């Protein structure tokens with residue numbers, strides 16, 4: 001008896017609660033609707049006359065802001081745990097979508113006067129000071145016999161870094177970017193040492209050449225932008241693509257060694273790799289840099305140019321790239337931005353290792 005009464009009371013209680021909730025819900029819905037309508041009819045919202053001519057607009061802007069903020073999507077990978085299993089040697093695939101960047105972060109000026117001398121001193125010190133020790137530097141590939149080459153393309157095969165292990169397990173991939181005038185000793189020897197080597201050379205007679213078991217040549221040159229879609233493909237004389245596009249088309253997502261000799265296009269290409277997050281897919285970077293002029297599409301006075309170069313390398317450092325090798329080319333003109341100053345060469349070969357790859 002008592003039990004039944006209790007149950008009855010409980011039921012009415014919940015019913016009332018439900019009704020109350022419903023009323024509250026309807027109330028908020030209507031008020032929201034009213035507000036939305038009043039926003040589209042500005043006269044309704046403004047009860048007091050605006051004090052200043054701009055105040056009304058300002059108030060409406062303030063009201064509108066939160067509704068815009070709600071449209072933020074956070075994209076997450078669903079398979080981040082499964083991809084871990086398939087990744088090789090602790091290399092993690094970037095699954096998270098990173099926000100697009102439009103420019104690199106410029107470093108503060110080297111000094112108050114913003115002079116070329118201060119910028120050059122800082123930059124030259126940076127490119128001639130190694131940041132990490134490598135106990136096994138290997139120049140021009142993996143063959144033991146010494147070859148006399150003009151340029152010492154150098155990688156690090158220290159056991160504490162992954163490249164040597166990737167080579168042993170034949171899971172190593174090398175990309176070589178050039179303009180077709182270089183010797184290929186590095187590429188041949190990396191291929192015969194067990195790496196899959198892709199050489200990009202716009203001067204090839206055919207689109208793809210499979211030269212040796214692990215050596216491919218592609219008639220492509222790497223650029224910092226894709227071709228203008230307004231130009232019909234048959235009118236494009238050269239085939240240039242961004243590295244990101246090439247990686248997507250080839251179905252590759254990592255490059256153990258990226259070697260590049262781009263004759264002063266290296267700055268904009270490096271910038272593009274940083275801005276698009278491609279740099280994180282690279283294990284070692286071997287780059288020839290050219291200092292006799294600012295480079296393609298690099299503008300500004302001399303101190304701004306050197307500050308920009310320096311800022312690119314600082315971006316690399318923030319991505320955990322450490323410089324382990326620096327070579328000053330004495331065979332090239334000893335010029336720095338067209339001037340015979342600072343005891344600098346116009347050409348250096350630099351090698352970095354991505355320390356996040358181990």
Ligand SMILES: *[C@@H]1O[C@H](CO)[C@@H](O)[C@H](O)[C@H]1NC(C)=O
Nearest residue numbers: 113114115116300301303304
């Ligand atoms: C170079 O240009 C920057 C701004 O673009 C300016 O702040 C700086 O003073 C200039 N430096 C020299 C040495 O003219």
Ligand SMILES: *[C@@H]1O[C@H](CO)[C@@H](O)[C@H](O)[C@H]1NC(C)=O
Nearest residue numbers: 128328329330342343344345
């Ligand atoms: C110029 O640099 C080289 C090494 O890069 C060094 O051996 C030489 O002593 C330097 N000369 C001067 C005048 O500083």
